Amino acid sequence: MIQSLANWILSFDILSGMGISIAWSLSLFIVAALIFVFVAANAIVLVYIERKVSAFMQVRLGPMRVGKFGTLQTVADALKLLQKEDIIPDKADKILFTIGPWIILVASVVTFAAIPFSDTLLAANMNIGLFYVVSISSIVVLGIVMAGWASNNKWSLYGAMRSAAQIISYEIPVGITLISVVAVVGSLNLQTIIESQAGVGNLFHWIPIPLPNWYIFHSPFLFVAAFVYLIGATAEINRTPFDIPESESELVAGFMTEFSGLRWALFFLSEYANATLVAFLVSIVFLGGWQSPFANYEGVQIGFLVISLFAIMWTIFVKVKTKRLSFYPLGLSIIITLSAWLFPGFAIWLASPGLFWMLMKVASIIFLLMWFRWTFPRLRVDQLMYVSWKVILPLSLINLMGVAVWMWLSGEIQF
């Protein structure tokens, strides 16, 4: 993408005077800015959606005052956070306190460099893409420990220690689960992983149900592995029910206790960037990435779009006619889960169907994460360790071996 952008820049007569190196750096900067804008805008939209989802699950209405249906609430919140006083506690370690949030933000934004948004929309096509993403996203814990230690606050330190313990515990099953997929693909390149899931096949190779060739349908072991990965990743990004690093009922706000204003906003930004990253990884590794669920049937894709647009129109029609806030199931769920993507969805689909399906899958996974968050109670620290070391880790090891056996049985590999 960077190369093509540089070529595109050089193709203009006025700009062709600049050397290839300047064009290259310019397109690097543009891509980085695009990724950051995506992450920031994504966080603002996701915070709104999360608040709405939580509200509807608790029979509330959520933000309703700022903008129509509170749509501008998070924008107002972001503006407020930017204006707030920049407080550094007296006894805090000033340097670590200052750079901690930035490390977290950078670690979570930089991972998007290797994430393929579509078949062409990819900042850096690395042959170790998966390894890069997993390893860089682990740096987040460094920033969390920095922030917790520098705050000079017992709650912050507790939160940071818990976060470190949690990430050490859950990196292992997550890594092993991803390895079981890599064992099938034979490559760490994310683009290759997605391309290898093209086409339609049988469910679990033998059951005659035609399904896309996604790895979640590859074998029962990878089916379990997908959920193992989802659980482990939820723990890694510190989301409920694994949010013990910032468990607000025990530690005040965990490692975020002493932070306010812009730095706190950075924590929030990176939290949602991480959630999006996990959703991207799940859809890339297990759900076929930018591959359409309807494979090559273009008519089905258009039909799906027409149906979802019709559902939205129907909801709006009902709302206008009854003149009250009515929550109609289908229209509402579609609006809430996909509102971020669906309205520009048709245009995106016209421009690039791959991007559309990618974002659809990501939105669904994020909704699943929100659903988890507003359903499950928080685990205790010992329960968290129990789940990690005694349940998830053995399961992932069993999956790894099972996938190997499955591939041998199905004839994908021969010895």
Add this chain to the structure above:
Amino acid sequence: MSYFSNISSAITTLVDGMKVTMGYFVRPREHVTLQYPDEVWPVPSRNIGVGELDTYNTIRSKLTVDINDCIGCKACERACPVNCITIDTYRGEPDQDLGTTSKGTKIKLLTANFTIDMSECMFCDLCTPPCPEDCIVMTPDYQFISNDNQKMDVTPEERWRDRDLLIYQFSKVSEEERQRLKAEAKEAAQAKALATAAKKAEAEKAAAEKAAKEAAEAELQTQAPITNIEYAEEAPPVSSEPESEVVPFAFTEAVVPVLESTDNEETTRINIPIETLTKVEKQDEILEEPQTESAPHIPEAAQVSEDSVTSMEKQDEILEESQSEPTPEILEDSQDAEDSMTKESDNG
């Protein structure tokens, strides 16, 4: 095996929980929260009053006054346990028609200031029953909220003042008129204070003379044994003194030792001089104590400070020397107590 059953039970219970939340998420139902400024809980309006006219609401919230019906009787002010109501009334001109209330009562006093401090109010509703005209009422308005300071349409005359906009002031007259009335009342109070001071000085002199006389009589009476009945008969002349409020106090104090000493003669002998002494002390106390009960008679006493007490004693000396004319010092003192005087002096 329990390992796998644990996992399966965990999965089933988690799925159960997710079903519940998705059910709430998807199902159309009334939300449980209120969009506050747009929707409010209805105020319960159960009338527990007696009769049709007495529509007394169970919600006790903001106090309001129909100032046009107020006759200035200050019944509510007296009833208030926390003193959050302040009323200033003035006598109008002799031939001034102050109108009648909606009940037909003729208004005799001009209520220039009727202030309710809702930050002090404890919503006990004790002020509304004493009102003879039913003009002070508790409204069910529990939201002390306004977008505009100037336009709270409780009454047109209502204005806002300090203390977080919780002091409600009602008035029948304009601000300038009220200031004028206040100034006039001050002058009248000063004149009255001078008059009372002169009167009191006269009375004190009489009292002192009488005390001296009684002391002399008591000296004589110590020679002869007396009974307590005789002494009780002698007491009434004391009560005829101008400071009539103090007399019962002095009387009881004097009588109690006498009653105790009925069987012993020697104690009575000792007691009688003491009684005269206490009476002299009482007279000092009249001057020293800021007597809230007898305030209309001694307006200077409303000041509660050491300085005032000393100045009072000086006054006594001065007054004893020259009884007829008030000195400039008295004027100054009376001006110090202006605020209390303006209220208190027109009370009756």
